[in-house]
Amino acid sequence: VFQRISDQGMPIVSVDNPLASLELSLFGGHVLSFMPKKDNRQRLWMSPKAVMDGSKPIRGGIPVCWPWFGAASDGNLPAHGFVRDQMWQILRVDDDQEQTRIQLQPERAYLNPGQEHLDLMLELLIGEQLTLNLITQNRQAHSIRFGGALHSYFRVQNIDHAEIQGLSGAYLDKVQDTSAEQTPSPYLISSETDRIHVNAVSQASIIEGEQQAVTIGFKGHDSIVVWNPWQEKSAQMADMTTDGYRKMLCIEAAITQGIELAPGQSHILTQIIS
Numbered sequence: 001v002f003q004r005i006s007d008q009g010m011p012i013v014s015v016d017n018p019l020a021s022l023e024l025s026l027f028g029g030h031v032l033s034f035m036p037k038k039d040n041r042q043r044l045w046m047s048p049k050a051v052m053d054g055s056k057p058i059r060g061g062i063p064v065c066w067p068w069f070g071a072a073s074d075g076n077l078p079a080h081g082f083v084r085d086q087m088w089q090i091l092r093v094d095d096d097q098e099q100t101r102i103q104l105q106p107e108r109a110y111l112n113p114g115q116e117h118l119d120l121m122l123e124l125l126i127g128e129q130l131t132l133n134l135i136t137q138n139r140q141a142h143s144i145r146f147g148g149a150l151h152s153y154f155r156v157q158n159i160d161h162a163e164i165q166g167l168s169g170a171y172l173d174k175v176q177d178t179s180a181e182q183t184p185s186p187y188l189i190s191s192e193t194d195r196i197h198v199n200a201v202s203q204a205s206i207i208e209g210e211q212q213a214v215t216i217g218f219k220g221h222d223s224i225v226v227w228n229p230w231q232e233k234s235a236q237m238a239d240m241t242t243d244g245y246r247k248m249l250c251i252e253a254a255i256t257q258g259i260e261l262a263p264g265q266s267h268i269l270t271q272i273i274s
């Protein structure tokens with residue numbers, strides 16, 4: 001495990017162990033790349049136009065969305081919470097032959113001083129697979145509701161050949177103003193897709209032809225979000241290339257319906273990438 005400063009001035013942590021390599025930006029506590037050595041295939045997608053100077057959330061990799069998912073109720077607050085656009089610090093690193101464990105936390109897990117209400121920690125277990133545990137602890141004397149997501153951008157060769165397997169049941173379609181629809185089979189992506197699958201299955205995968213592009217495990221979630229901005233939306237995003245949407249597909253371990261946390265309780269949202 002070693003740390004360097006990127007050419008845009010950001011601290012980047014690199015992990016290289018016998019089973020995998022990973023890169024992590026301390027801005028955002030943001031995994032940028034994960035490549036198992038069994039096949040040397042990069043699992044994550046990063047936008048070539050991602051802003052990496054700390055002025056806005058990084059487009060690609062695994063944004064940490066917390067303590068809410070999507071737009072904030074208060075219009076002055078950022079979408080997807082306030083920890084993906086601040087610096088994080090490493091709490092500990094454990095490196096053994098089989099896996100590397102990194103624990104880190106945001107510099108402040110609250111909006112304004114005096115509002116300290118929840119503690120947040122991200123734990124990464126880096127081996128043949130990558131496990132992300134997003135641990136929320138309620139330190140207050142009253143219960144609290146929170147949401148969030150591990151908003152992972154997976155890499156595909158060509159979105160036209162990608163198929164999602166493992167999802168089922170109902171989803172809320174944010175493109176059709178959250179109408180309730182049924183998961184299609186085969187699950188192909190051919191237009192803007194922004195769906196909250198409220199049937200929180202424990203595993204899904206993206207396949208491309210014969211190739212298993214990625215397998216994704218979920219725990220502690222109440223939904224799974226599938227997102228591809230497609231062409232028009234991509235053209236409106238300064239940090240997306242015009243055809244970038246053809247190389248990525250977001251499948252997110254999410255808490256979109258909200259989880260109640262009693263005083264002293266903690267909750268773990270997990271995504272496992274292999």
Ligand code: TA6
Nearest residue numbers: 070079080151174194225227252
């Ligand atoms: O996860 C899907 C989504 O909520 C979409 O609605 C879209 O807003 C996407 O997240 C990206 O959000 P961002 O704030 O990272 O541009």
